[in-house]
Amino acid sequence: MDTLPDPKEQLAEARRQQILLGAARVFAEKGFHKATTRDIARAAGVSEGTIYNYFENKRDLLTAMVDQVAMDSLRQLFEAHPDDDLRQLLPALMHDRARLAMEHGLLLVPLLAEVFADEDLRQHLYRQIVLPNARRLEEYLQHQIEAGRVRPIDPVIVTRALIGALVSNMLIKLSHLDERYDRLSLDDLFQQLSTIFLDGLLAS
Amino acid sequence: MDTLPDPKEQLAEARRQQILLGAARVFAEKGFHKATTRDIARAAGVSEGTIYNYFENKRDLLTAMVDQVAMDSLRQLFEAHPDDDLRQLLPALMHDRARLAMEHGLLLVPLLAEVFADEDLRQHLYRQIVLPNARRLEEYLQHQIEAGRVRPIDPVIVTRALIGALVSNMLIKLSHLDERYDRLSLDDLFQQLSTIFLDGLLAS
Amino acid sequence: MDTLPDPKEQLAEARRQQILLGAARVFAEKGFHKATTRDIARAAGVSEGTIYNYFENKRDLLTAMVDQVAMDSLRQLFEAHPDDDLRQLLPALMHDRARLAMEHGLLLVPLLAEVFADEDLRQHLYRQIVLPNARRLEEYLQHQIEAGRVRPIDPVIVTRALIGALVSNMLIKLSHLDERYDRLSLDDLFQQLSTIFLDGLLAS
Amino acid sequence: MDTLPDPKEQLAEARRQQILLGAARVFAEKGFHKATTRDIARAAGVSEGTIYNYFENKRDLLTAMVDQVAMDSLRQLFEAHPDDDLRQLLPALMHDRARLAMEHGLLLVPLLAEVFADEDLRQHLYRQIVLPNARRLEEYLQHQIEAGRVRPIDPVIVTRALIGALVSNMLIKLSHLDERYDRLSLDDLFQQLSTIFLDGLLAS
DNA sequence: CATGAATGAGAATTCATTCAT
DNA sequence: CATGAATGAATTCTCATTCAT
Structure with missing residues (x-):
């Protein structure tokens, strides 16, 4: 009822979650500052660039988590x-x-x-x-x-x-x-x- | 009873406090990461190098504050x-x-x-x-x-x-x-x- | 006499012009380096990928303009x-x-x-x-x-x-x-x- | 008569020239955009960081040359x-x-x-x-x-x-x-x- | 001890290009 | 042919730390 499951948007949302999850793992282990975008990309199984297709910047990952x-x-x-x-x-x-x-x-x-x-x-x-x-x-x-x-x-x-x-x-x-x-x-x-x-x- | 006020040591202690105070001010204003050693040195009225005569590194300033x-x-x-x-x-x-x-x-x-x-x-x-x-x-x-x-x-x-x-x-x-x-x-x-x-x- | 207006080729040529025009607009506004292929694609009304069907690379757009x-x-x-x-x-x-x-x-x-x-x-x-x-x-x-x-x-x-x-x-x-x-x-x-x-x- | 040759300032000015000269050489060879700060540092015989002690940013090197x-x-x-x-x-x-x-x-x-x-x-x-x-x-x-x-x-x-x-x-x-x-x-x-x-x- | 110029490792971010759909 | 998500190489700039003076 909320949103029709547009398959494209669904895929994008899944990617977002995937990245967020990776970021969460790295943040939990190393803390925000010591976590590099490289770490996050690796943990999320995407390339560094892809992170920036879904989030403005590194800090935005935190905001999204909140x-x-x-x-x-x-x-x-x-x-x-x-x-x-x-x-x-x-x-x-x-x-x-x-x-x-x-x-x-x-x-x-x-x-x-x-x-x-x-x-x-x-x-x-x-x-x-x-x-x-x-x-x-x-x-x-x-x-x-x-x-x-x-x-x-x-x-x-x-x-x-x-x-x-x-x-x-x-x-x-x-x-x-x-x-x-x-x-x-x-x-x-x-x-x-x-x-x-x-x-x-x-x-x- | 604790320590006789060795004038030399007193001076050093004063310097420590001076640096710590400067650091505290900058940390309070900008937070730890955004505070540069340059900022701290300026706020404390010493040179950057001098900080390292009294503290191991930037993080040590925090520990000392604790x-x-x-x-x-x-x-x-x-x-x-x-x-x-x-x-x-x-x-x-x-x-x-x-x-x-x-x-x-x-x-x-x-x-x-x-x-x-x-x-x-x-x-x-x-x-x-x-x-x-x-x-x-x-x-x-x-x-x-x-x-x-x-x-x-x-x-x-x-x-x-x-x-x-x-x-x-x-x-x-x-x-x-x-x-x-x-x-x-x-x-x-x-x-x-x-x-x-x-x-x-x-x-x- | 030069080329018979093969309708297919004509369409392709139109597309070329469309892209070139978009690129020209963006170049004129932002200069070559600050113009991203994304900008150009948007200005030309095509996708980024399409640009590369008609031009080797970004610099080629310039050469074509010349x-x-x-x-x-x-x-x-x-x-x-x-x-x-x-x-x-x-x-x-x-x-x-x-x-x-x-x-x-x-x-x-x-x-x-x-x-x-x-x-x-x-x-x-x-x-x-x-x-x-x-x-x-x-x-x-x-x-x-x-x-x-x-x-x-x-x-x-x-x-x-x-x-x-x-x-x-x-x-x-x-x-x-x-x-x-x-x-x-x-x-x-x-x-x-x-x-x-x-x-x-x-x-x- | 213009400026008393303050030895410190003189040294700094010499450094500036040294960096500017290196930058000029690299710019002349590769052009502004293809010249990396690494190239410039190497050509000037200083570290990359030193460049930024004398110039705001890479573009500032150009302005200074003008x-x-x-x-x-x-x-x-x-x-x-x-x-x-x-x-x-x-x-x-x-x-x-x-x-x-x-x-x-x-x-x-x-x-x-x-x-x-x-x-x-x-x-x-x-x-x-x-x-x-x-x-x-x-x-x-x-x-x-x-x-x-x-x-x-x-x-x-x-x-x-x-x-x-x-x-x-x-x-x-x-x-x-x-x-x-x-x-x-x-x-x-x-x-x-x-x-x-x-x-x-x-x-x- | 004090200085501050020099250092250079390090990191976030951008963006031209590719390619699976 | 069209798309646009994914890529990852490449680059500027920062800043804690050192060390010659």
């Missing part, structure tokens, strides 16, 4: 858990985002690197990925607050706090920066994070 | 708030880390960029800065848990969650990524973050 | 002014060559550029265009000298002097290099150039 | 022949310009090529070289016209006609485009050109 990840939004999640309370939603949400992180593998790390290094890319990522997804959670929280089921805390801050808490823990786990995380299952991690955010630290 | 930041540890904070409960400690801790971020200004952003891009630097930063500071909080939390004042939640996870929540919010605020943060004082931000972590989201 | 211009020779002019004396012939000749320049527009400039840059092309142009046309004037001058109506000056030198004088003035006028030429009609220009060559500078 | 040639102006000539009439001045002037052409050798040809190809360079050359030199001759002619020794013909046109006549003949001779020029001495060439411009073609 948009790629952005496609995979939270919409389905919220539709699948319409009226759940936070106790069910929060772990599910973490699982979903974690699944995304695992799918895109360590590509996330070099992507983040460039996001920090590049003002424009940072804005691009924030607007394309963070904001649209965050907004759903914000709205959900707002409803819960109005229903009296959640403390009156700024949903914007909560959302970013959640993202930060999740990302930092995932990063440490995936990068094997701290061996204590190697003995910790993702389920346990999400469970504990959920508890923190739901019930707070203080013993009641 | 160590610089690391010096400024949490030690004093915990000594100043020995027996405080979390309600006092948490906002103070955030203020302290935020002060650090403001002091080093947006240098943090390019620093983070390279931290993500560079495996070794990532480990270096984690071990030199994150771990030592985190450990103090972990220990503190452990004591509080044992004393029954805090829920039995893994202090390691809590600590990283706190760091992530704080860093993500600060980053958005300092980078002006989201205009809603422009109307939010740091005090309010810290207050809300503290509440989230202390009391949780759920209405009691 | 020959194109060469077709338009002075023959008719001399046939139309058989017995005129130099006083009539010279301005007519300048007009004719100027008309040619205007017709081919500023294509001449990038063409000249490559002529200077490319030894082979330079010879090609000299032999295909300059020599055949110049020879007619040389012969005419030779007759006039033998008839005592023109000073005994080397017709070869005179001819090149005339060409140079005409081309340099036209170039400055067409390229708007000198605003004083903007207030000068072509007629006046040719009149003055003719006077110089006919009567010389010295007051008699 | 200015170099421009230095060598007609001033001395007019000062040496203050009150001469055209009969002496014209051949002297041609000799002088021809000497210049010989000195800079066939560098002129690739220079001209780029002048035709590059709008900006064309203006640069016209203003830096042609205009200043032409103006002296124009003024001289104006005086002679007012004194009644030269016909009242636009000095601007005459000057460009002279330049064109000289350049075209020289180019053919130096490029060996026409074997008839191989049997013609420069002196004879200049003598005939002078006669044409002074006395005109028509037998008196």
Whole structure:
């Protein structure tokens, strides 16, 4: 229904994906700057020139990746858990985002690197990925607050706090920066994070 | 007791700082990769060659900066708030880390960029800065848990969650990524973050 | 009599002209080197590949243009002014060559550029265009000298002097290099150039 | 008197000349576009990087050459022949310009090529070289016209006609485009050109 | 130690040309 | 013949690092 599968366009899209995948692999291994277009071409199984038939320049590969990840939004999640309370939603949400992180593998790390290094890319990522997804959670929280089921805390801050808490823990786990995380299952991690955010630290 | 102020060494140390400061300024403005040694030399008021009398290479400037930041540890904070409960400690801790971020200004952003891009630097930063500071909080939390004042939640996870929540919010605020943060004082931000972590989201 | 209009060949010739025209337009606008085959294909309304069905390579387009211009020779002019004396012939000749320049527009400039840059092309142009046309004037001058109506000056030198004088003035006028030429009609220009060559500078 | 010979600056100027000379040699041999920076570096006996310490980019080498040639102006000539009439001045002037052409050798040809190809360079050359030199001759002619020794013909046109006549003949001779020029001495060439411009073609 | 000119490896990008469809 | 995606050689320019002065 979206687009008729014009065979030509389909082929082009496949090529795009092929190149993007190759680039992702090389970026994940060497980081953006140390990845040469030669590396990328080789990894994607095309010639260097072909890359430029599908992307403006090397940086454009990054931007395209951001948009790629952005496609995979939270919409389905919220539709699948319409009226759940936070106790069910929060772990599910973490699982979903974690699944995304695992799918895109360590590509996330070099992507983040460039996001920090590049003002424009940072804005691009924030607007394309963070904001649209965050907004759903914000709205959900707002409803819960109005229903009296959640403390009156700024949903914007909560959302970013959640993202930060999740990302930092995932990063440490995936990068094997701290061996204590190697003995910790993702389920346990999400469970504990959920508890923190739901019930707070203080013993009641 | 540490080092007698050998006048020669003092001069050298001053020079080091001078270069580091210049580098920090340029990194903050252009990011690590777009900062040329020429820029740095100019900003520091020395010649390019002189940089290499004090630092191995350009990347070493980054490493040195990490160590610089690391010096400024949490030690004093915990000594100043020995027996405080979390309600006092948490906002103070955030203020302290935020002060650090403001002091080093947006240098943090390019620093983070390279931290993500560079495996070794990532480990270096984690071990030199994150771990030592985190450990103090972990220990503190452990004591509080044992004393029954805090829920039995893994202090390691809590600590990283706190760091992530704080860093993500600060980053958005300092980078002006989201205009809603422009109307939010740091005090309010810290207050809300503290509440989230202390009391949780759920209405009691 | 030359070639029977074989409909197939006619179509091919039309295509050739179509491509050549597109190339001329692009060359005139961007110069030879900055004109890409893609530009040319687009301007000619064909695909890049098609260009290579009609021309060996990009440079061949230039050579073909030279020959194109060469077709338009002075023959008719001399046939139309058989017995005129130099006083009539010279301005007519300048007009004719100027008309040619205007017709081919500023294509001449990038063409000249490559002529200077490319030894082979330079010879090609000299032999295909300059020599055949110049020879007619040389012969005419030779007759006039033998008839005592023109000073005994080397017709070869005179001819090149005339060409140079005409081309340099036209170039400055067409390229708007000198605003004083903007207030000068072509007629006046040719009149003055003719006077110089006919009567010389010295007051008699 | 112009500049105190600062030894450092002198060295730098020598380097500049060294690079310019190398570039001139390569340009003369291969033309501007086919000359690689590698070629130029090798010909100049420096590394590629060094070129860029003295010139903005490859094209800047051309611009610098234009200015170099421009230095060598007609001033001395007019000062040496203050009150001469055209009969002496014209051949002297041609000799002088021809000497210049010989000195800079066939560098002129690739220079001209780029002048035709590059709008900006064309203006640069016209203003830096042609205009200043032409103006002296124009003024001289104006005086002679007012004194009644030269016909009242636009000095601007005459000057460009002279330049064109000289350049075209020289180019053919130096490029060996026409074997008839191989049997013609420069002196004879200049003598005939002078006669044409002074006395005109028509037998008196 | 300070200097900054010289170095040259390295990399992104372009584009004429080919060729399978 | 027409197409245009794929190719990859070729080239300019940058910049971290060295080292003679």
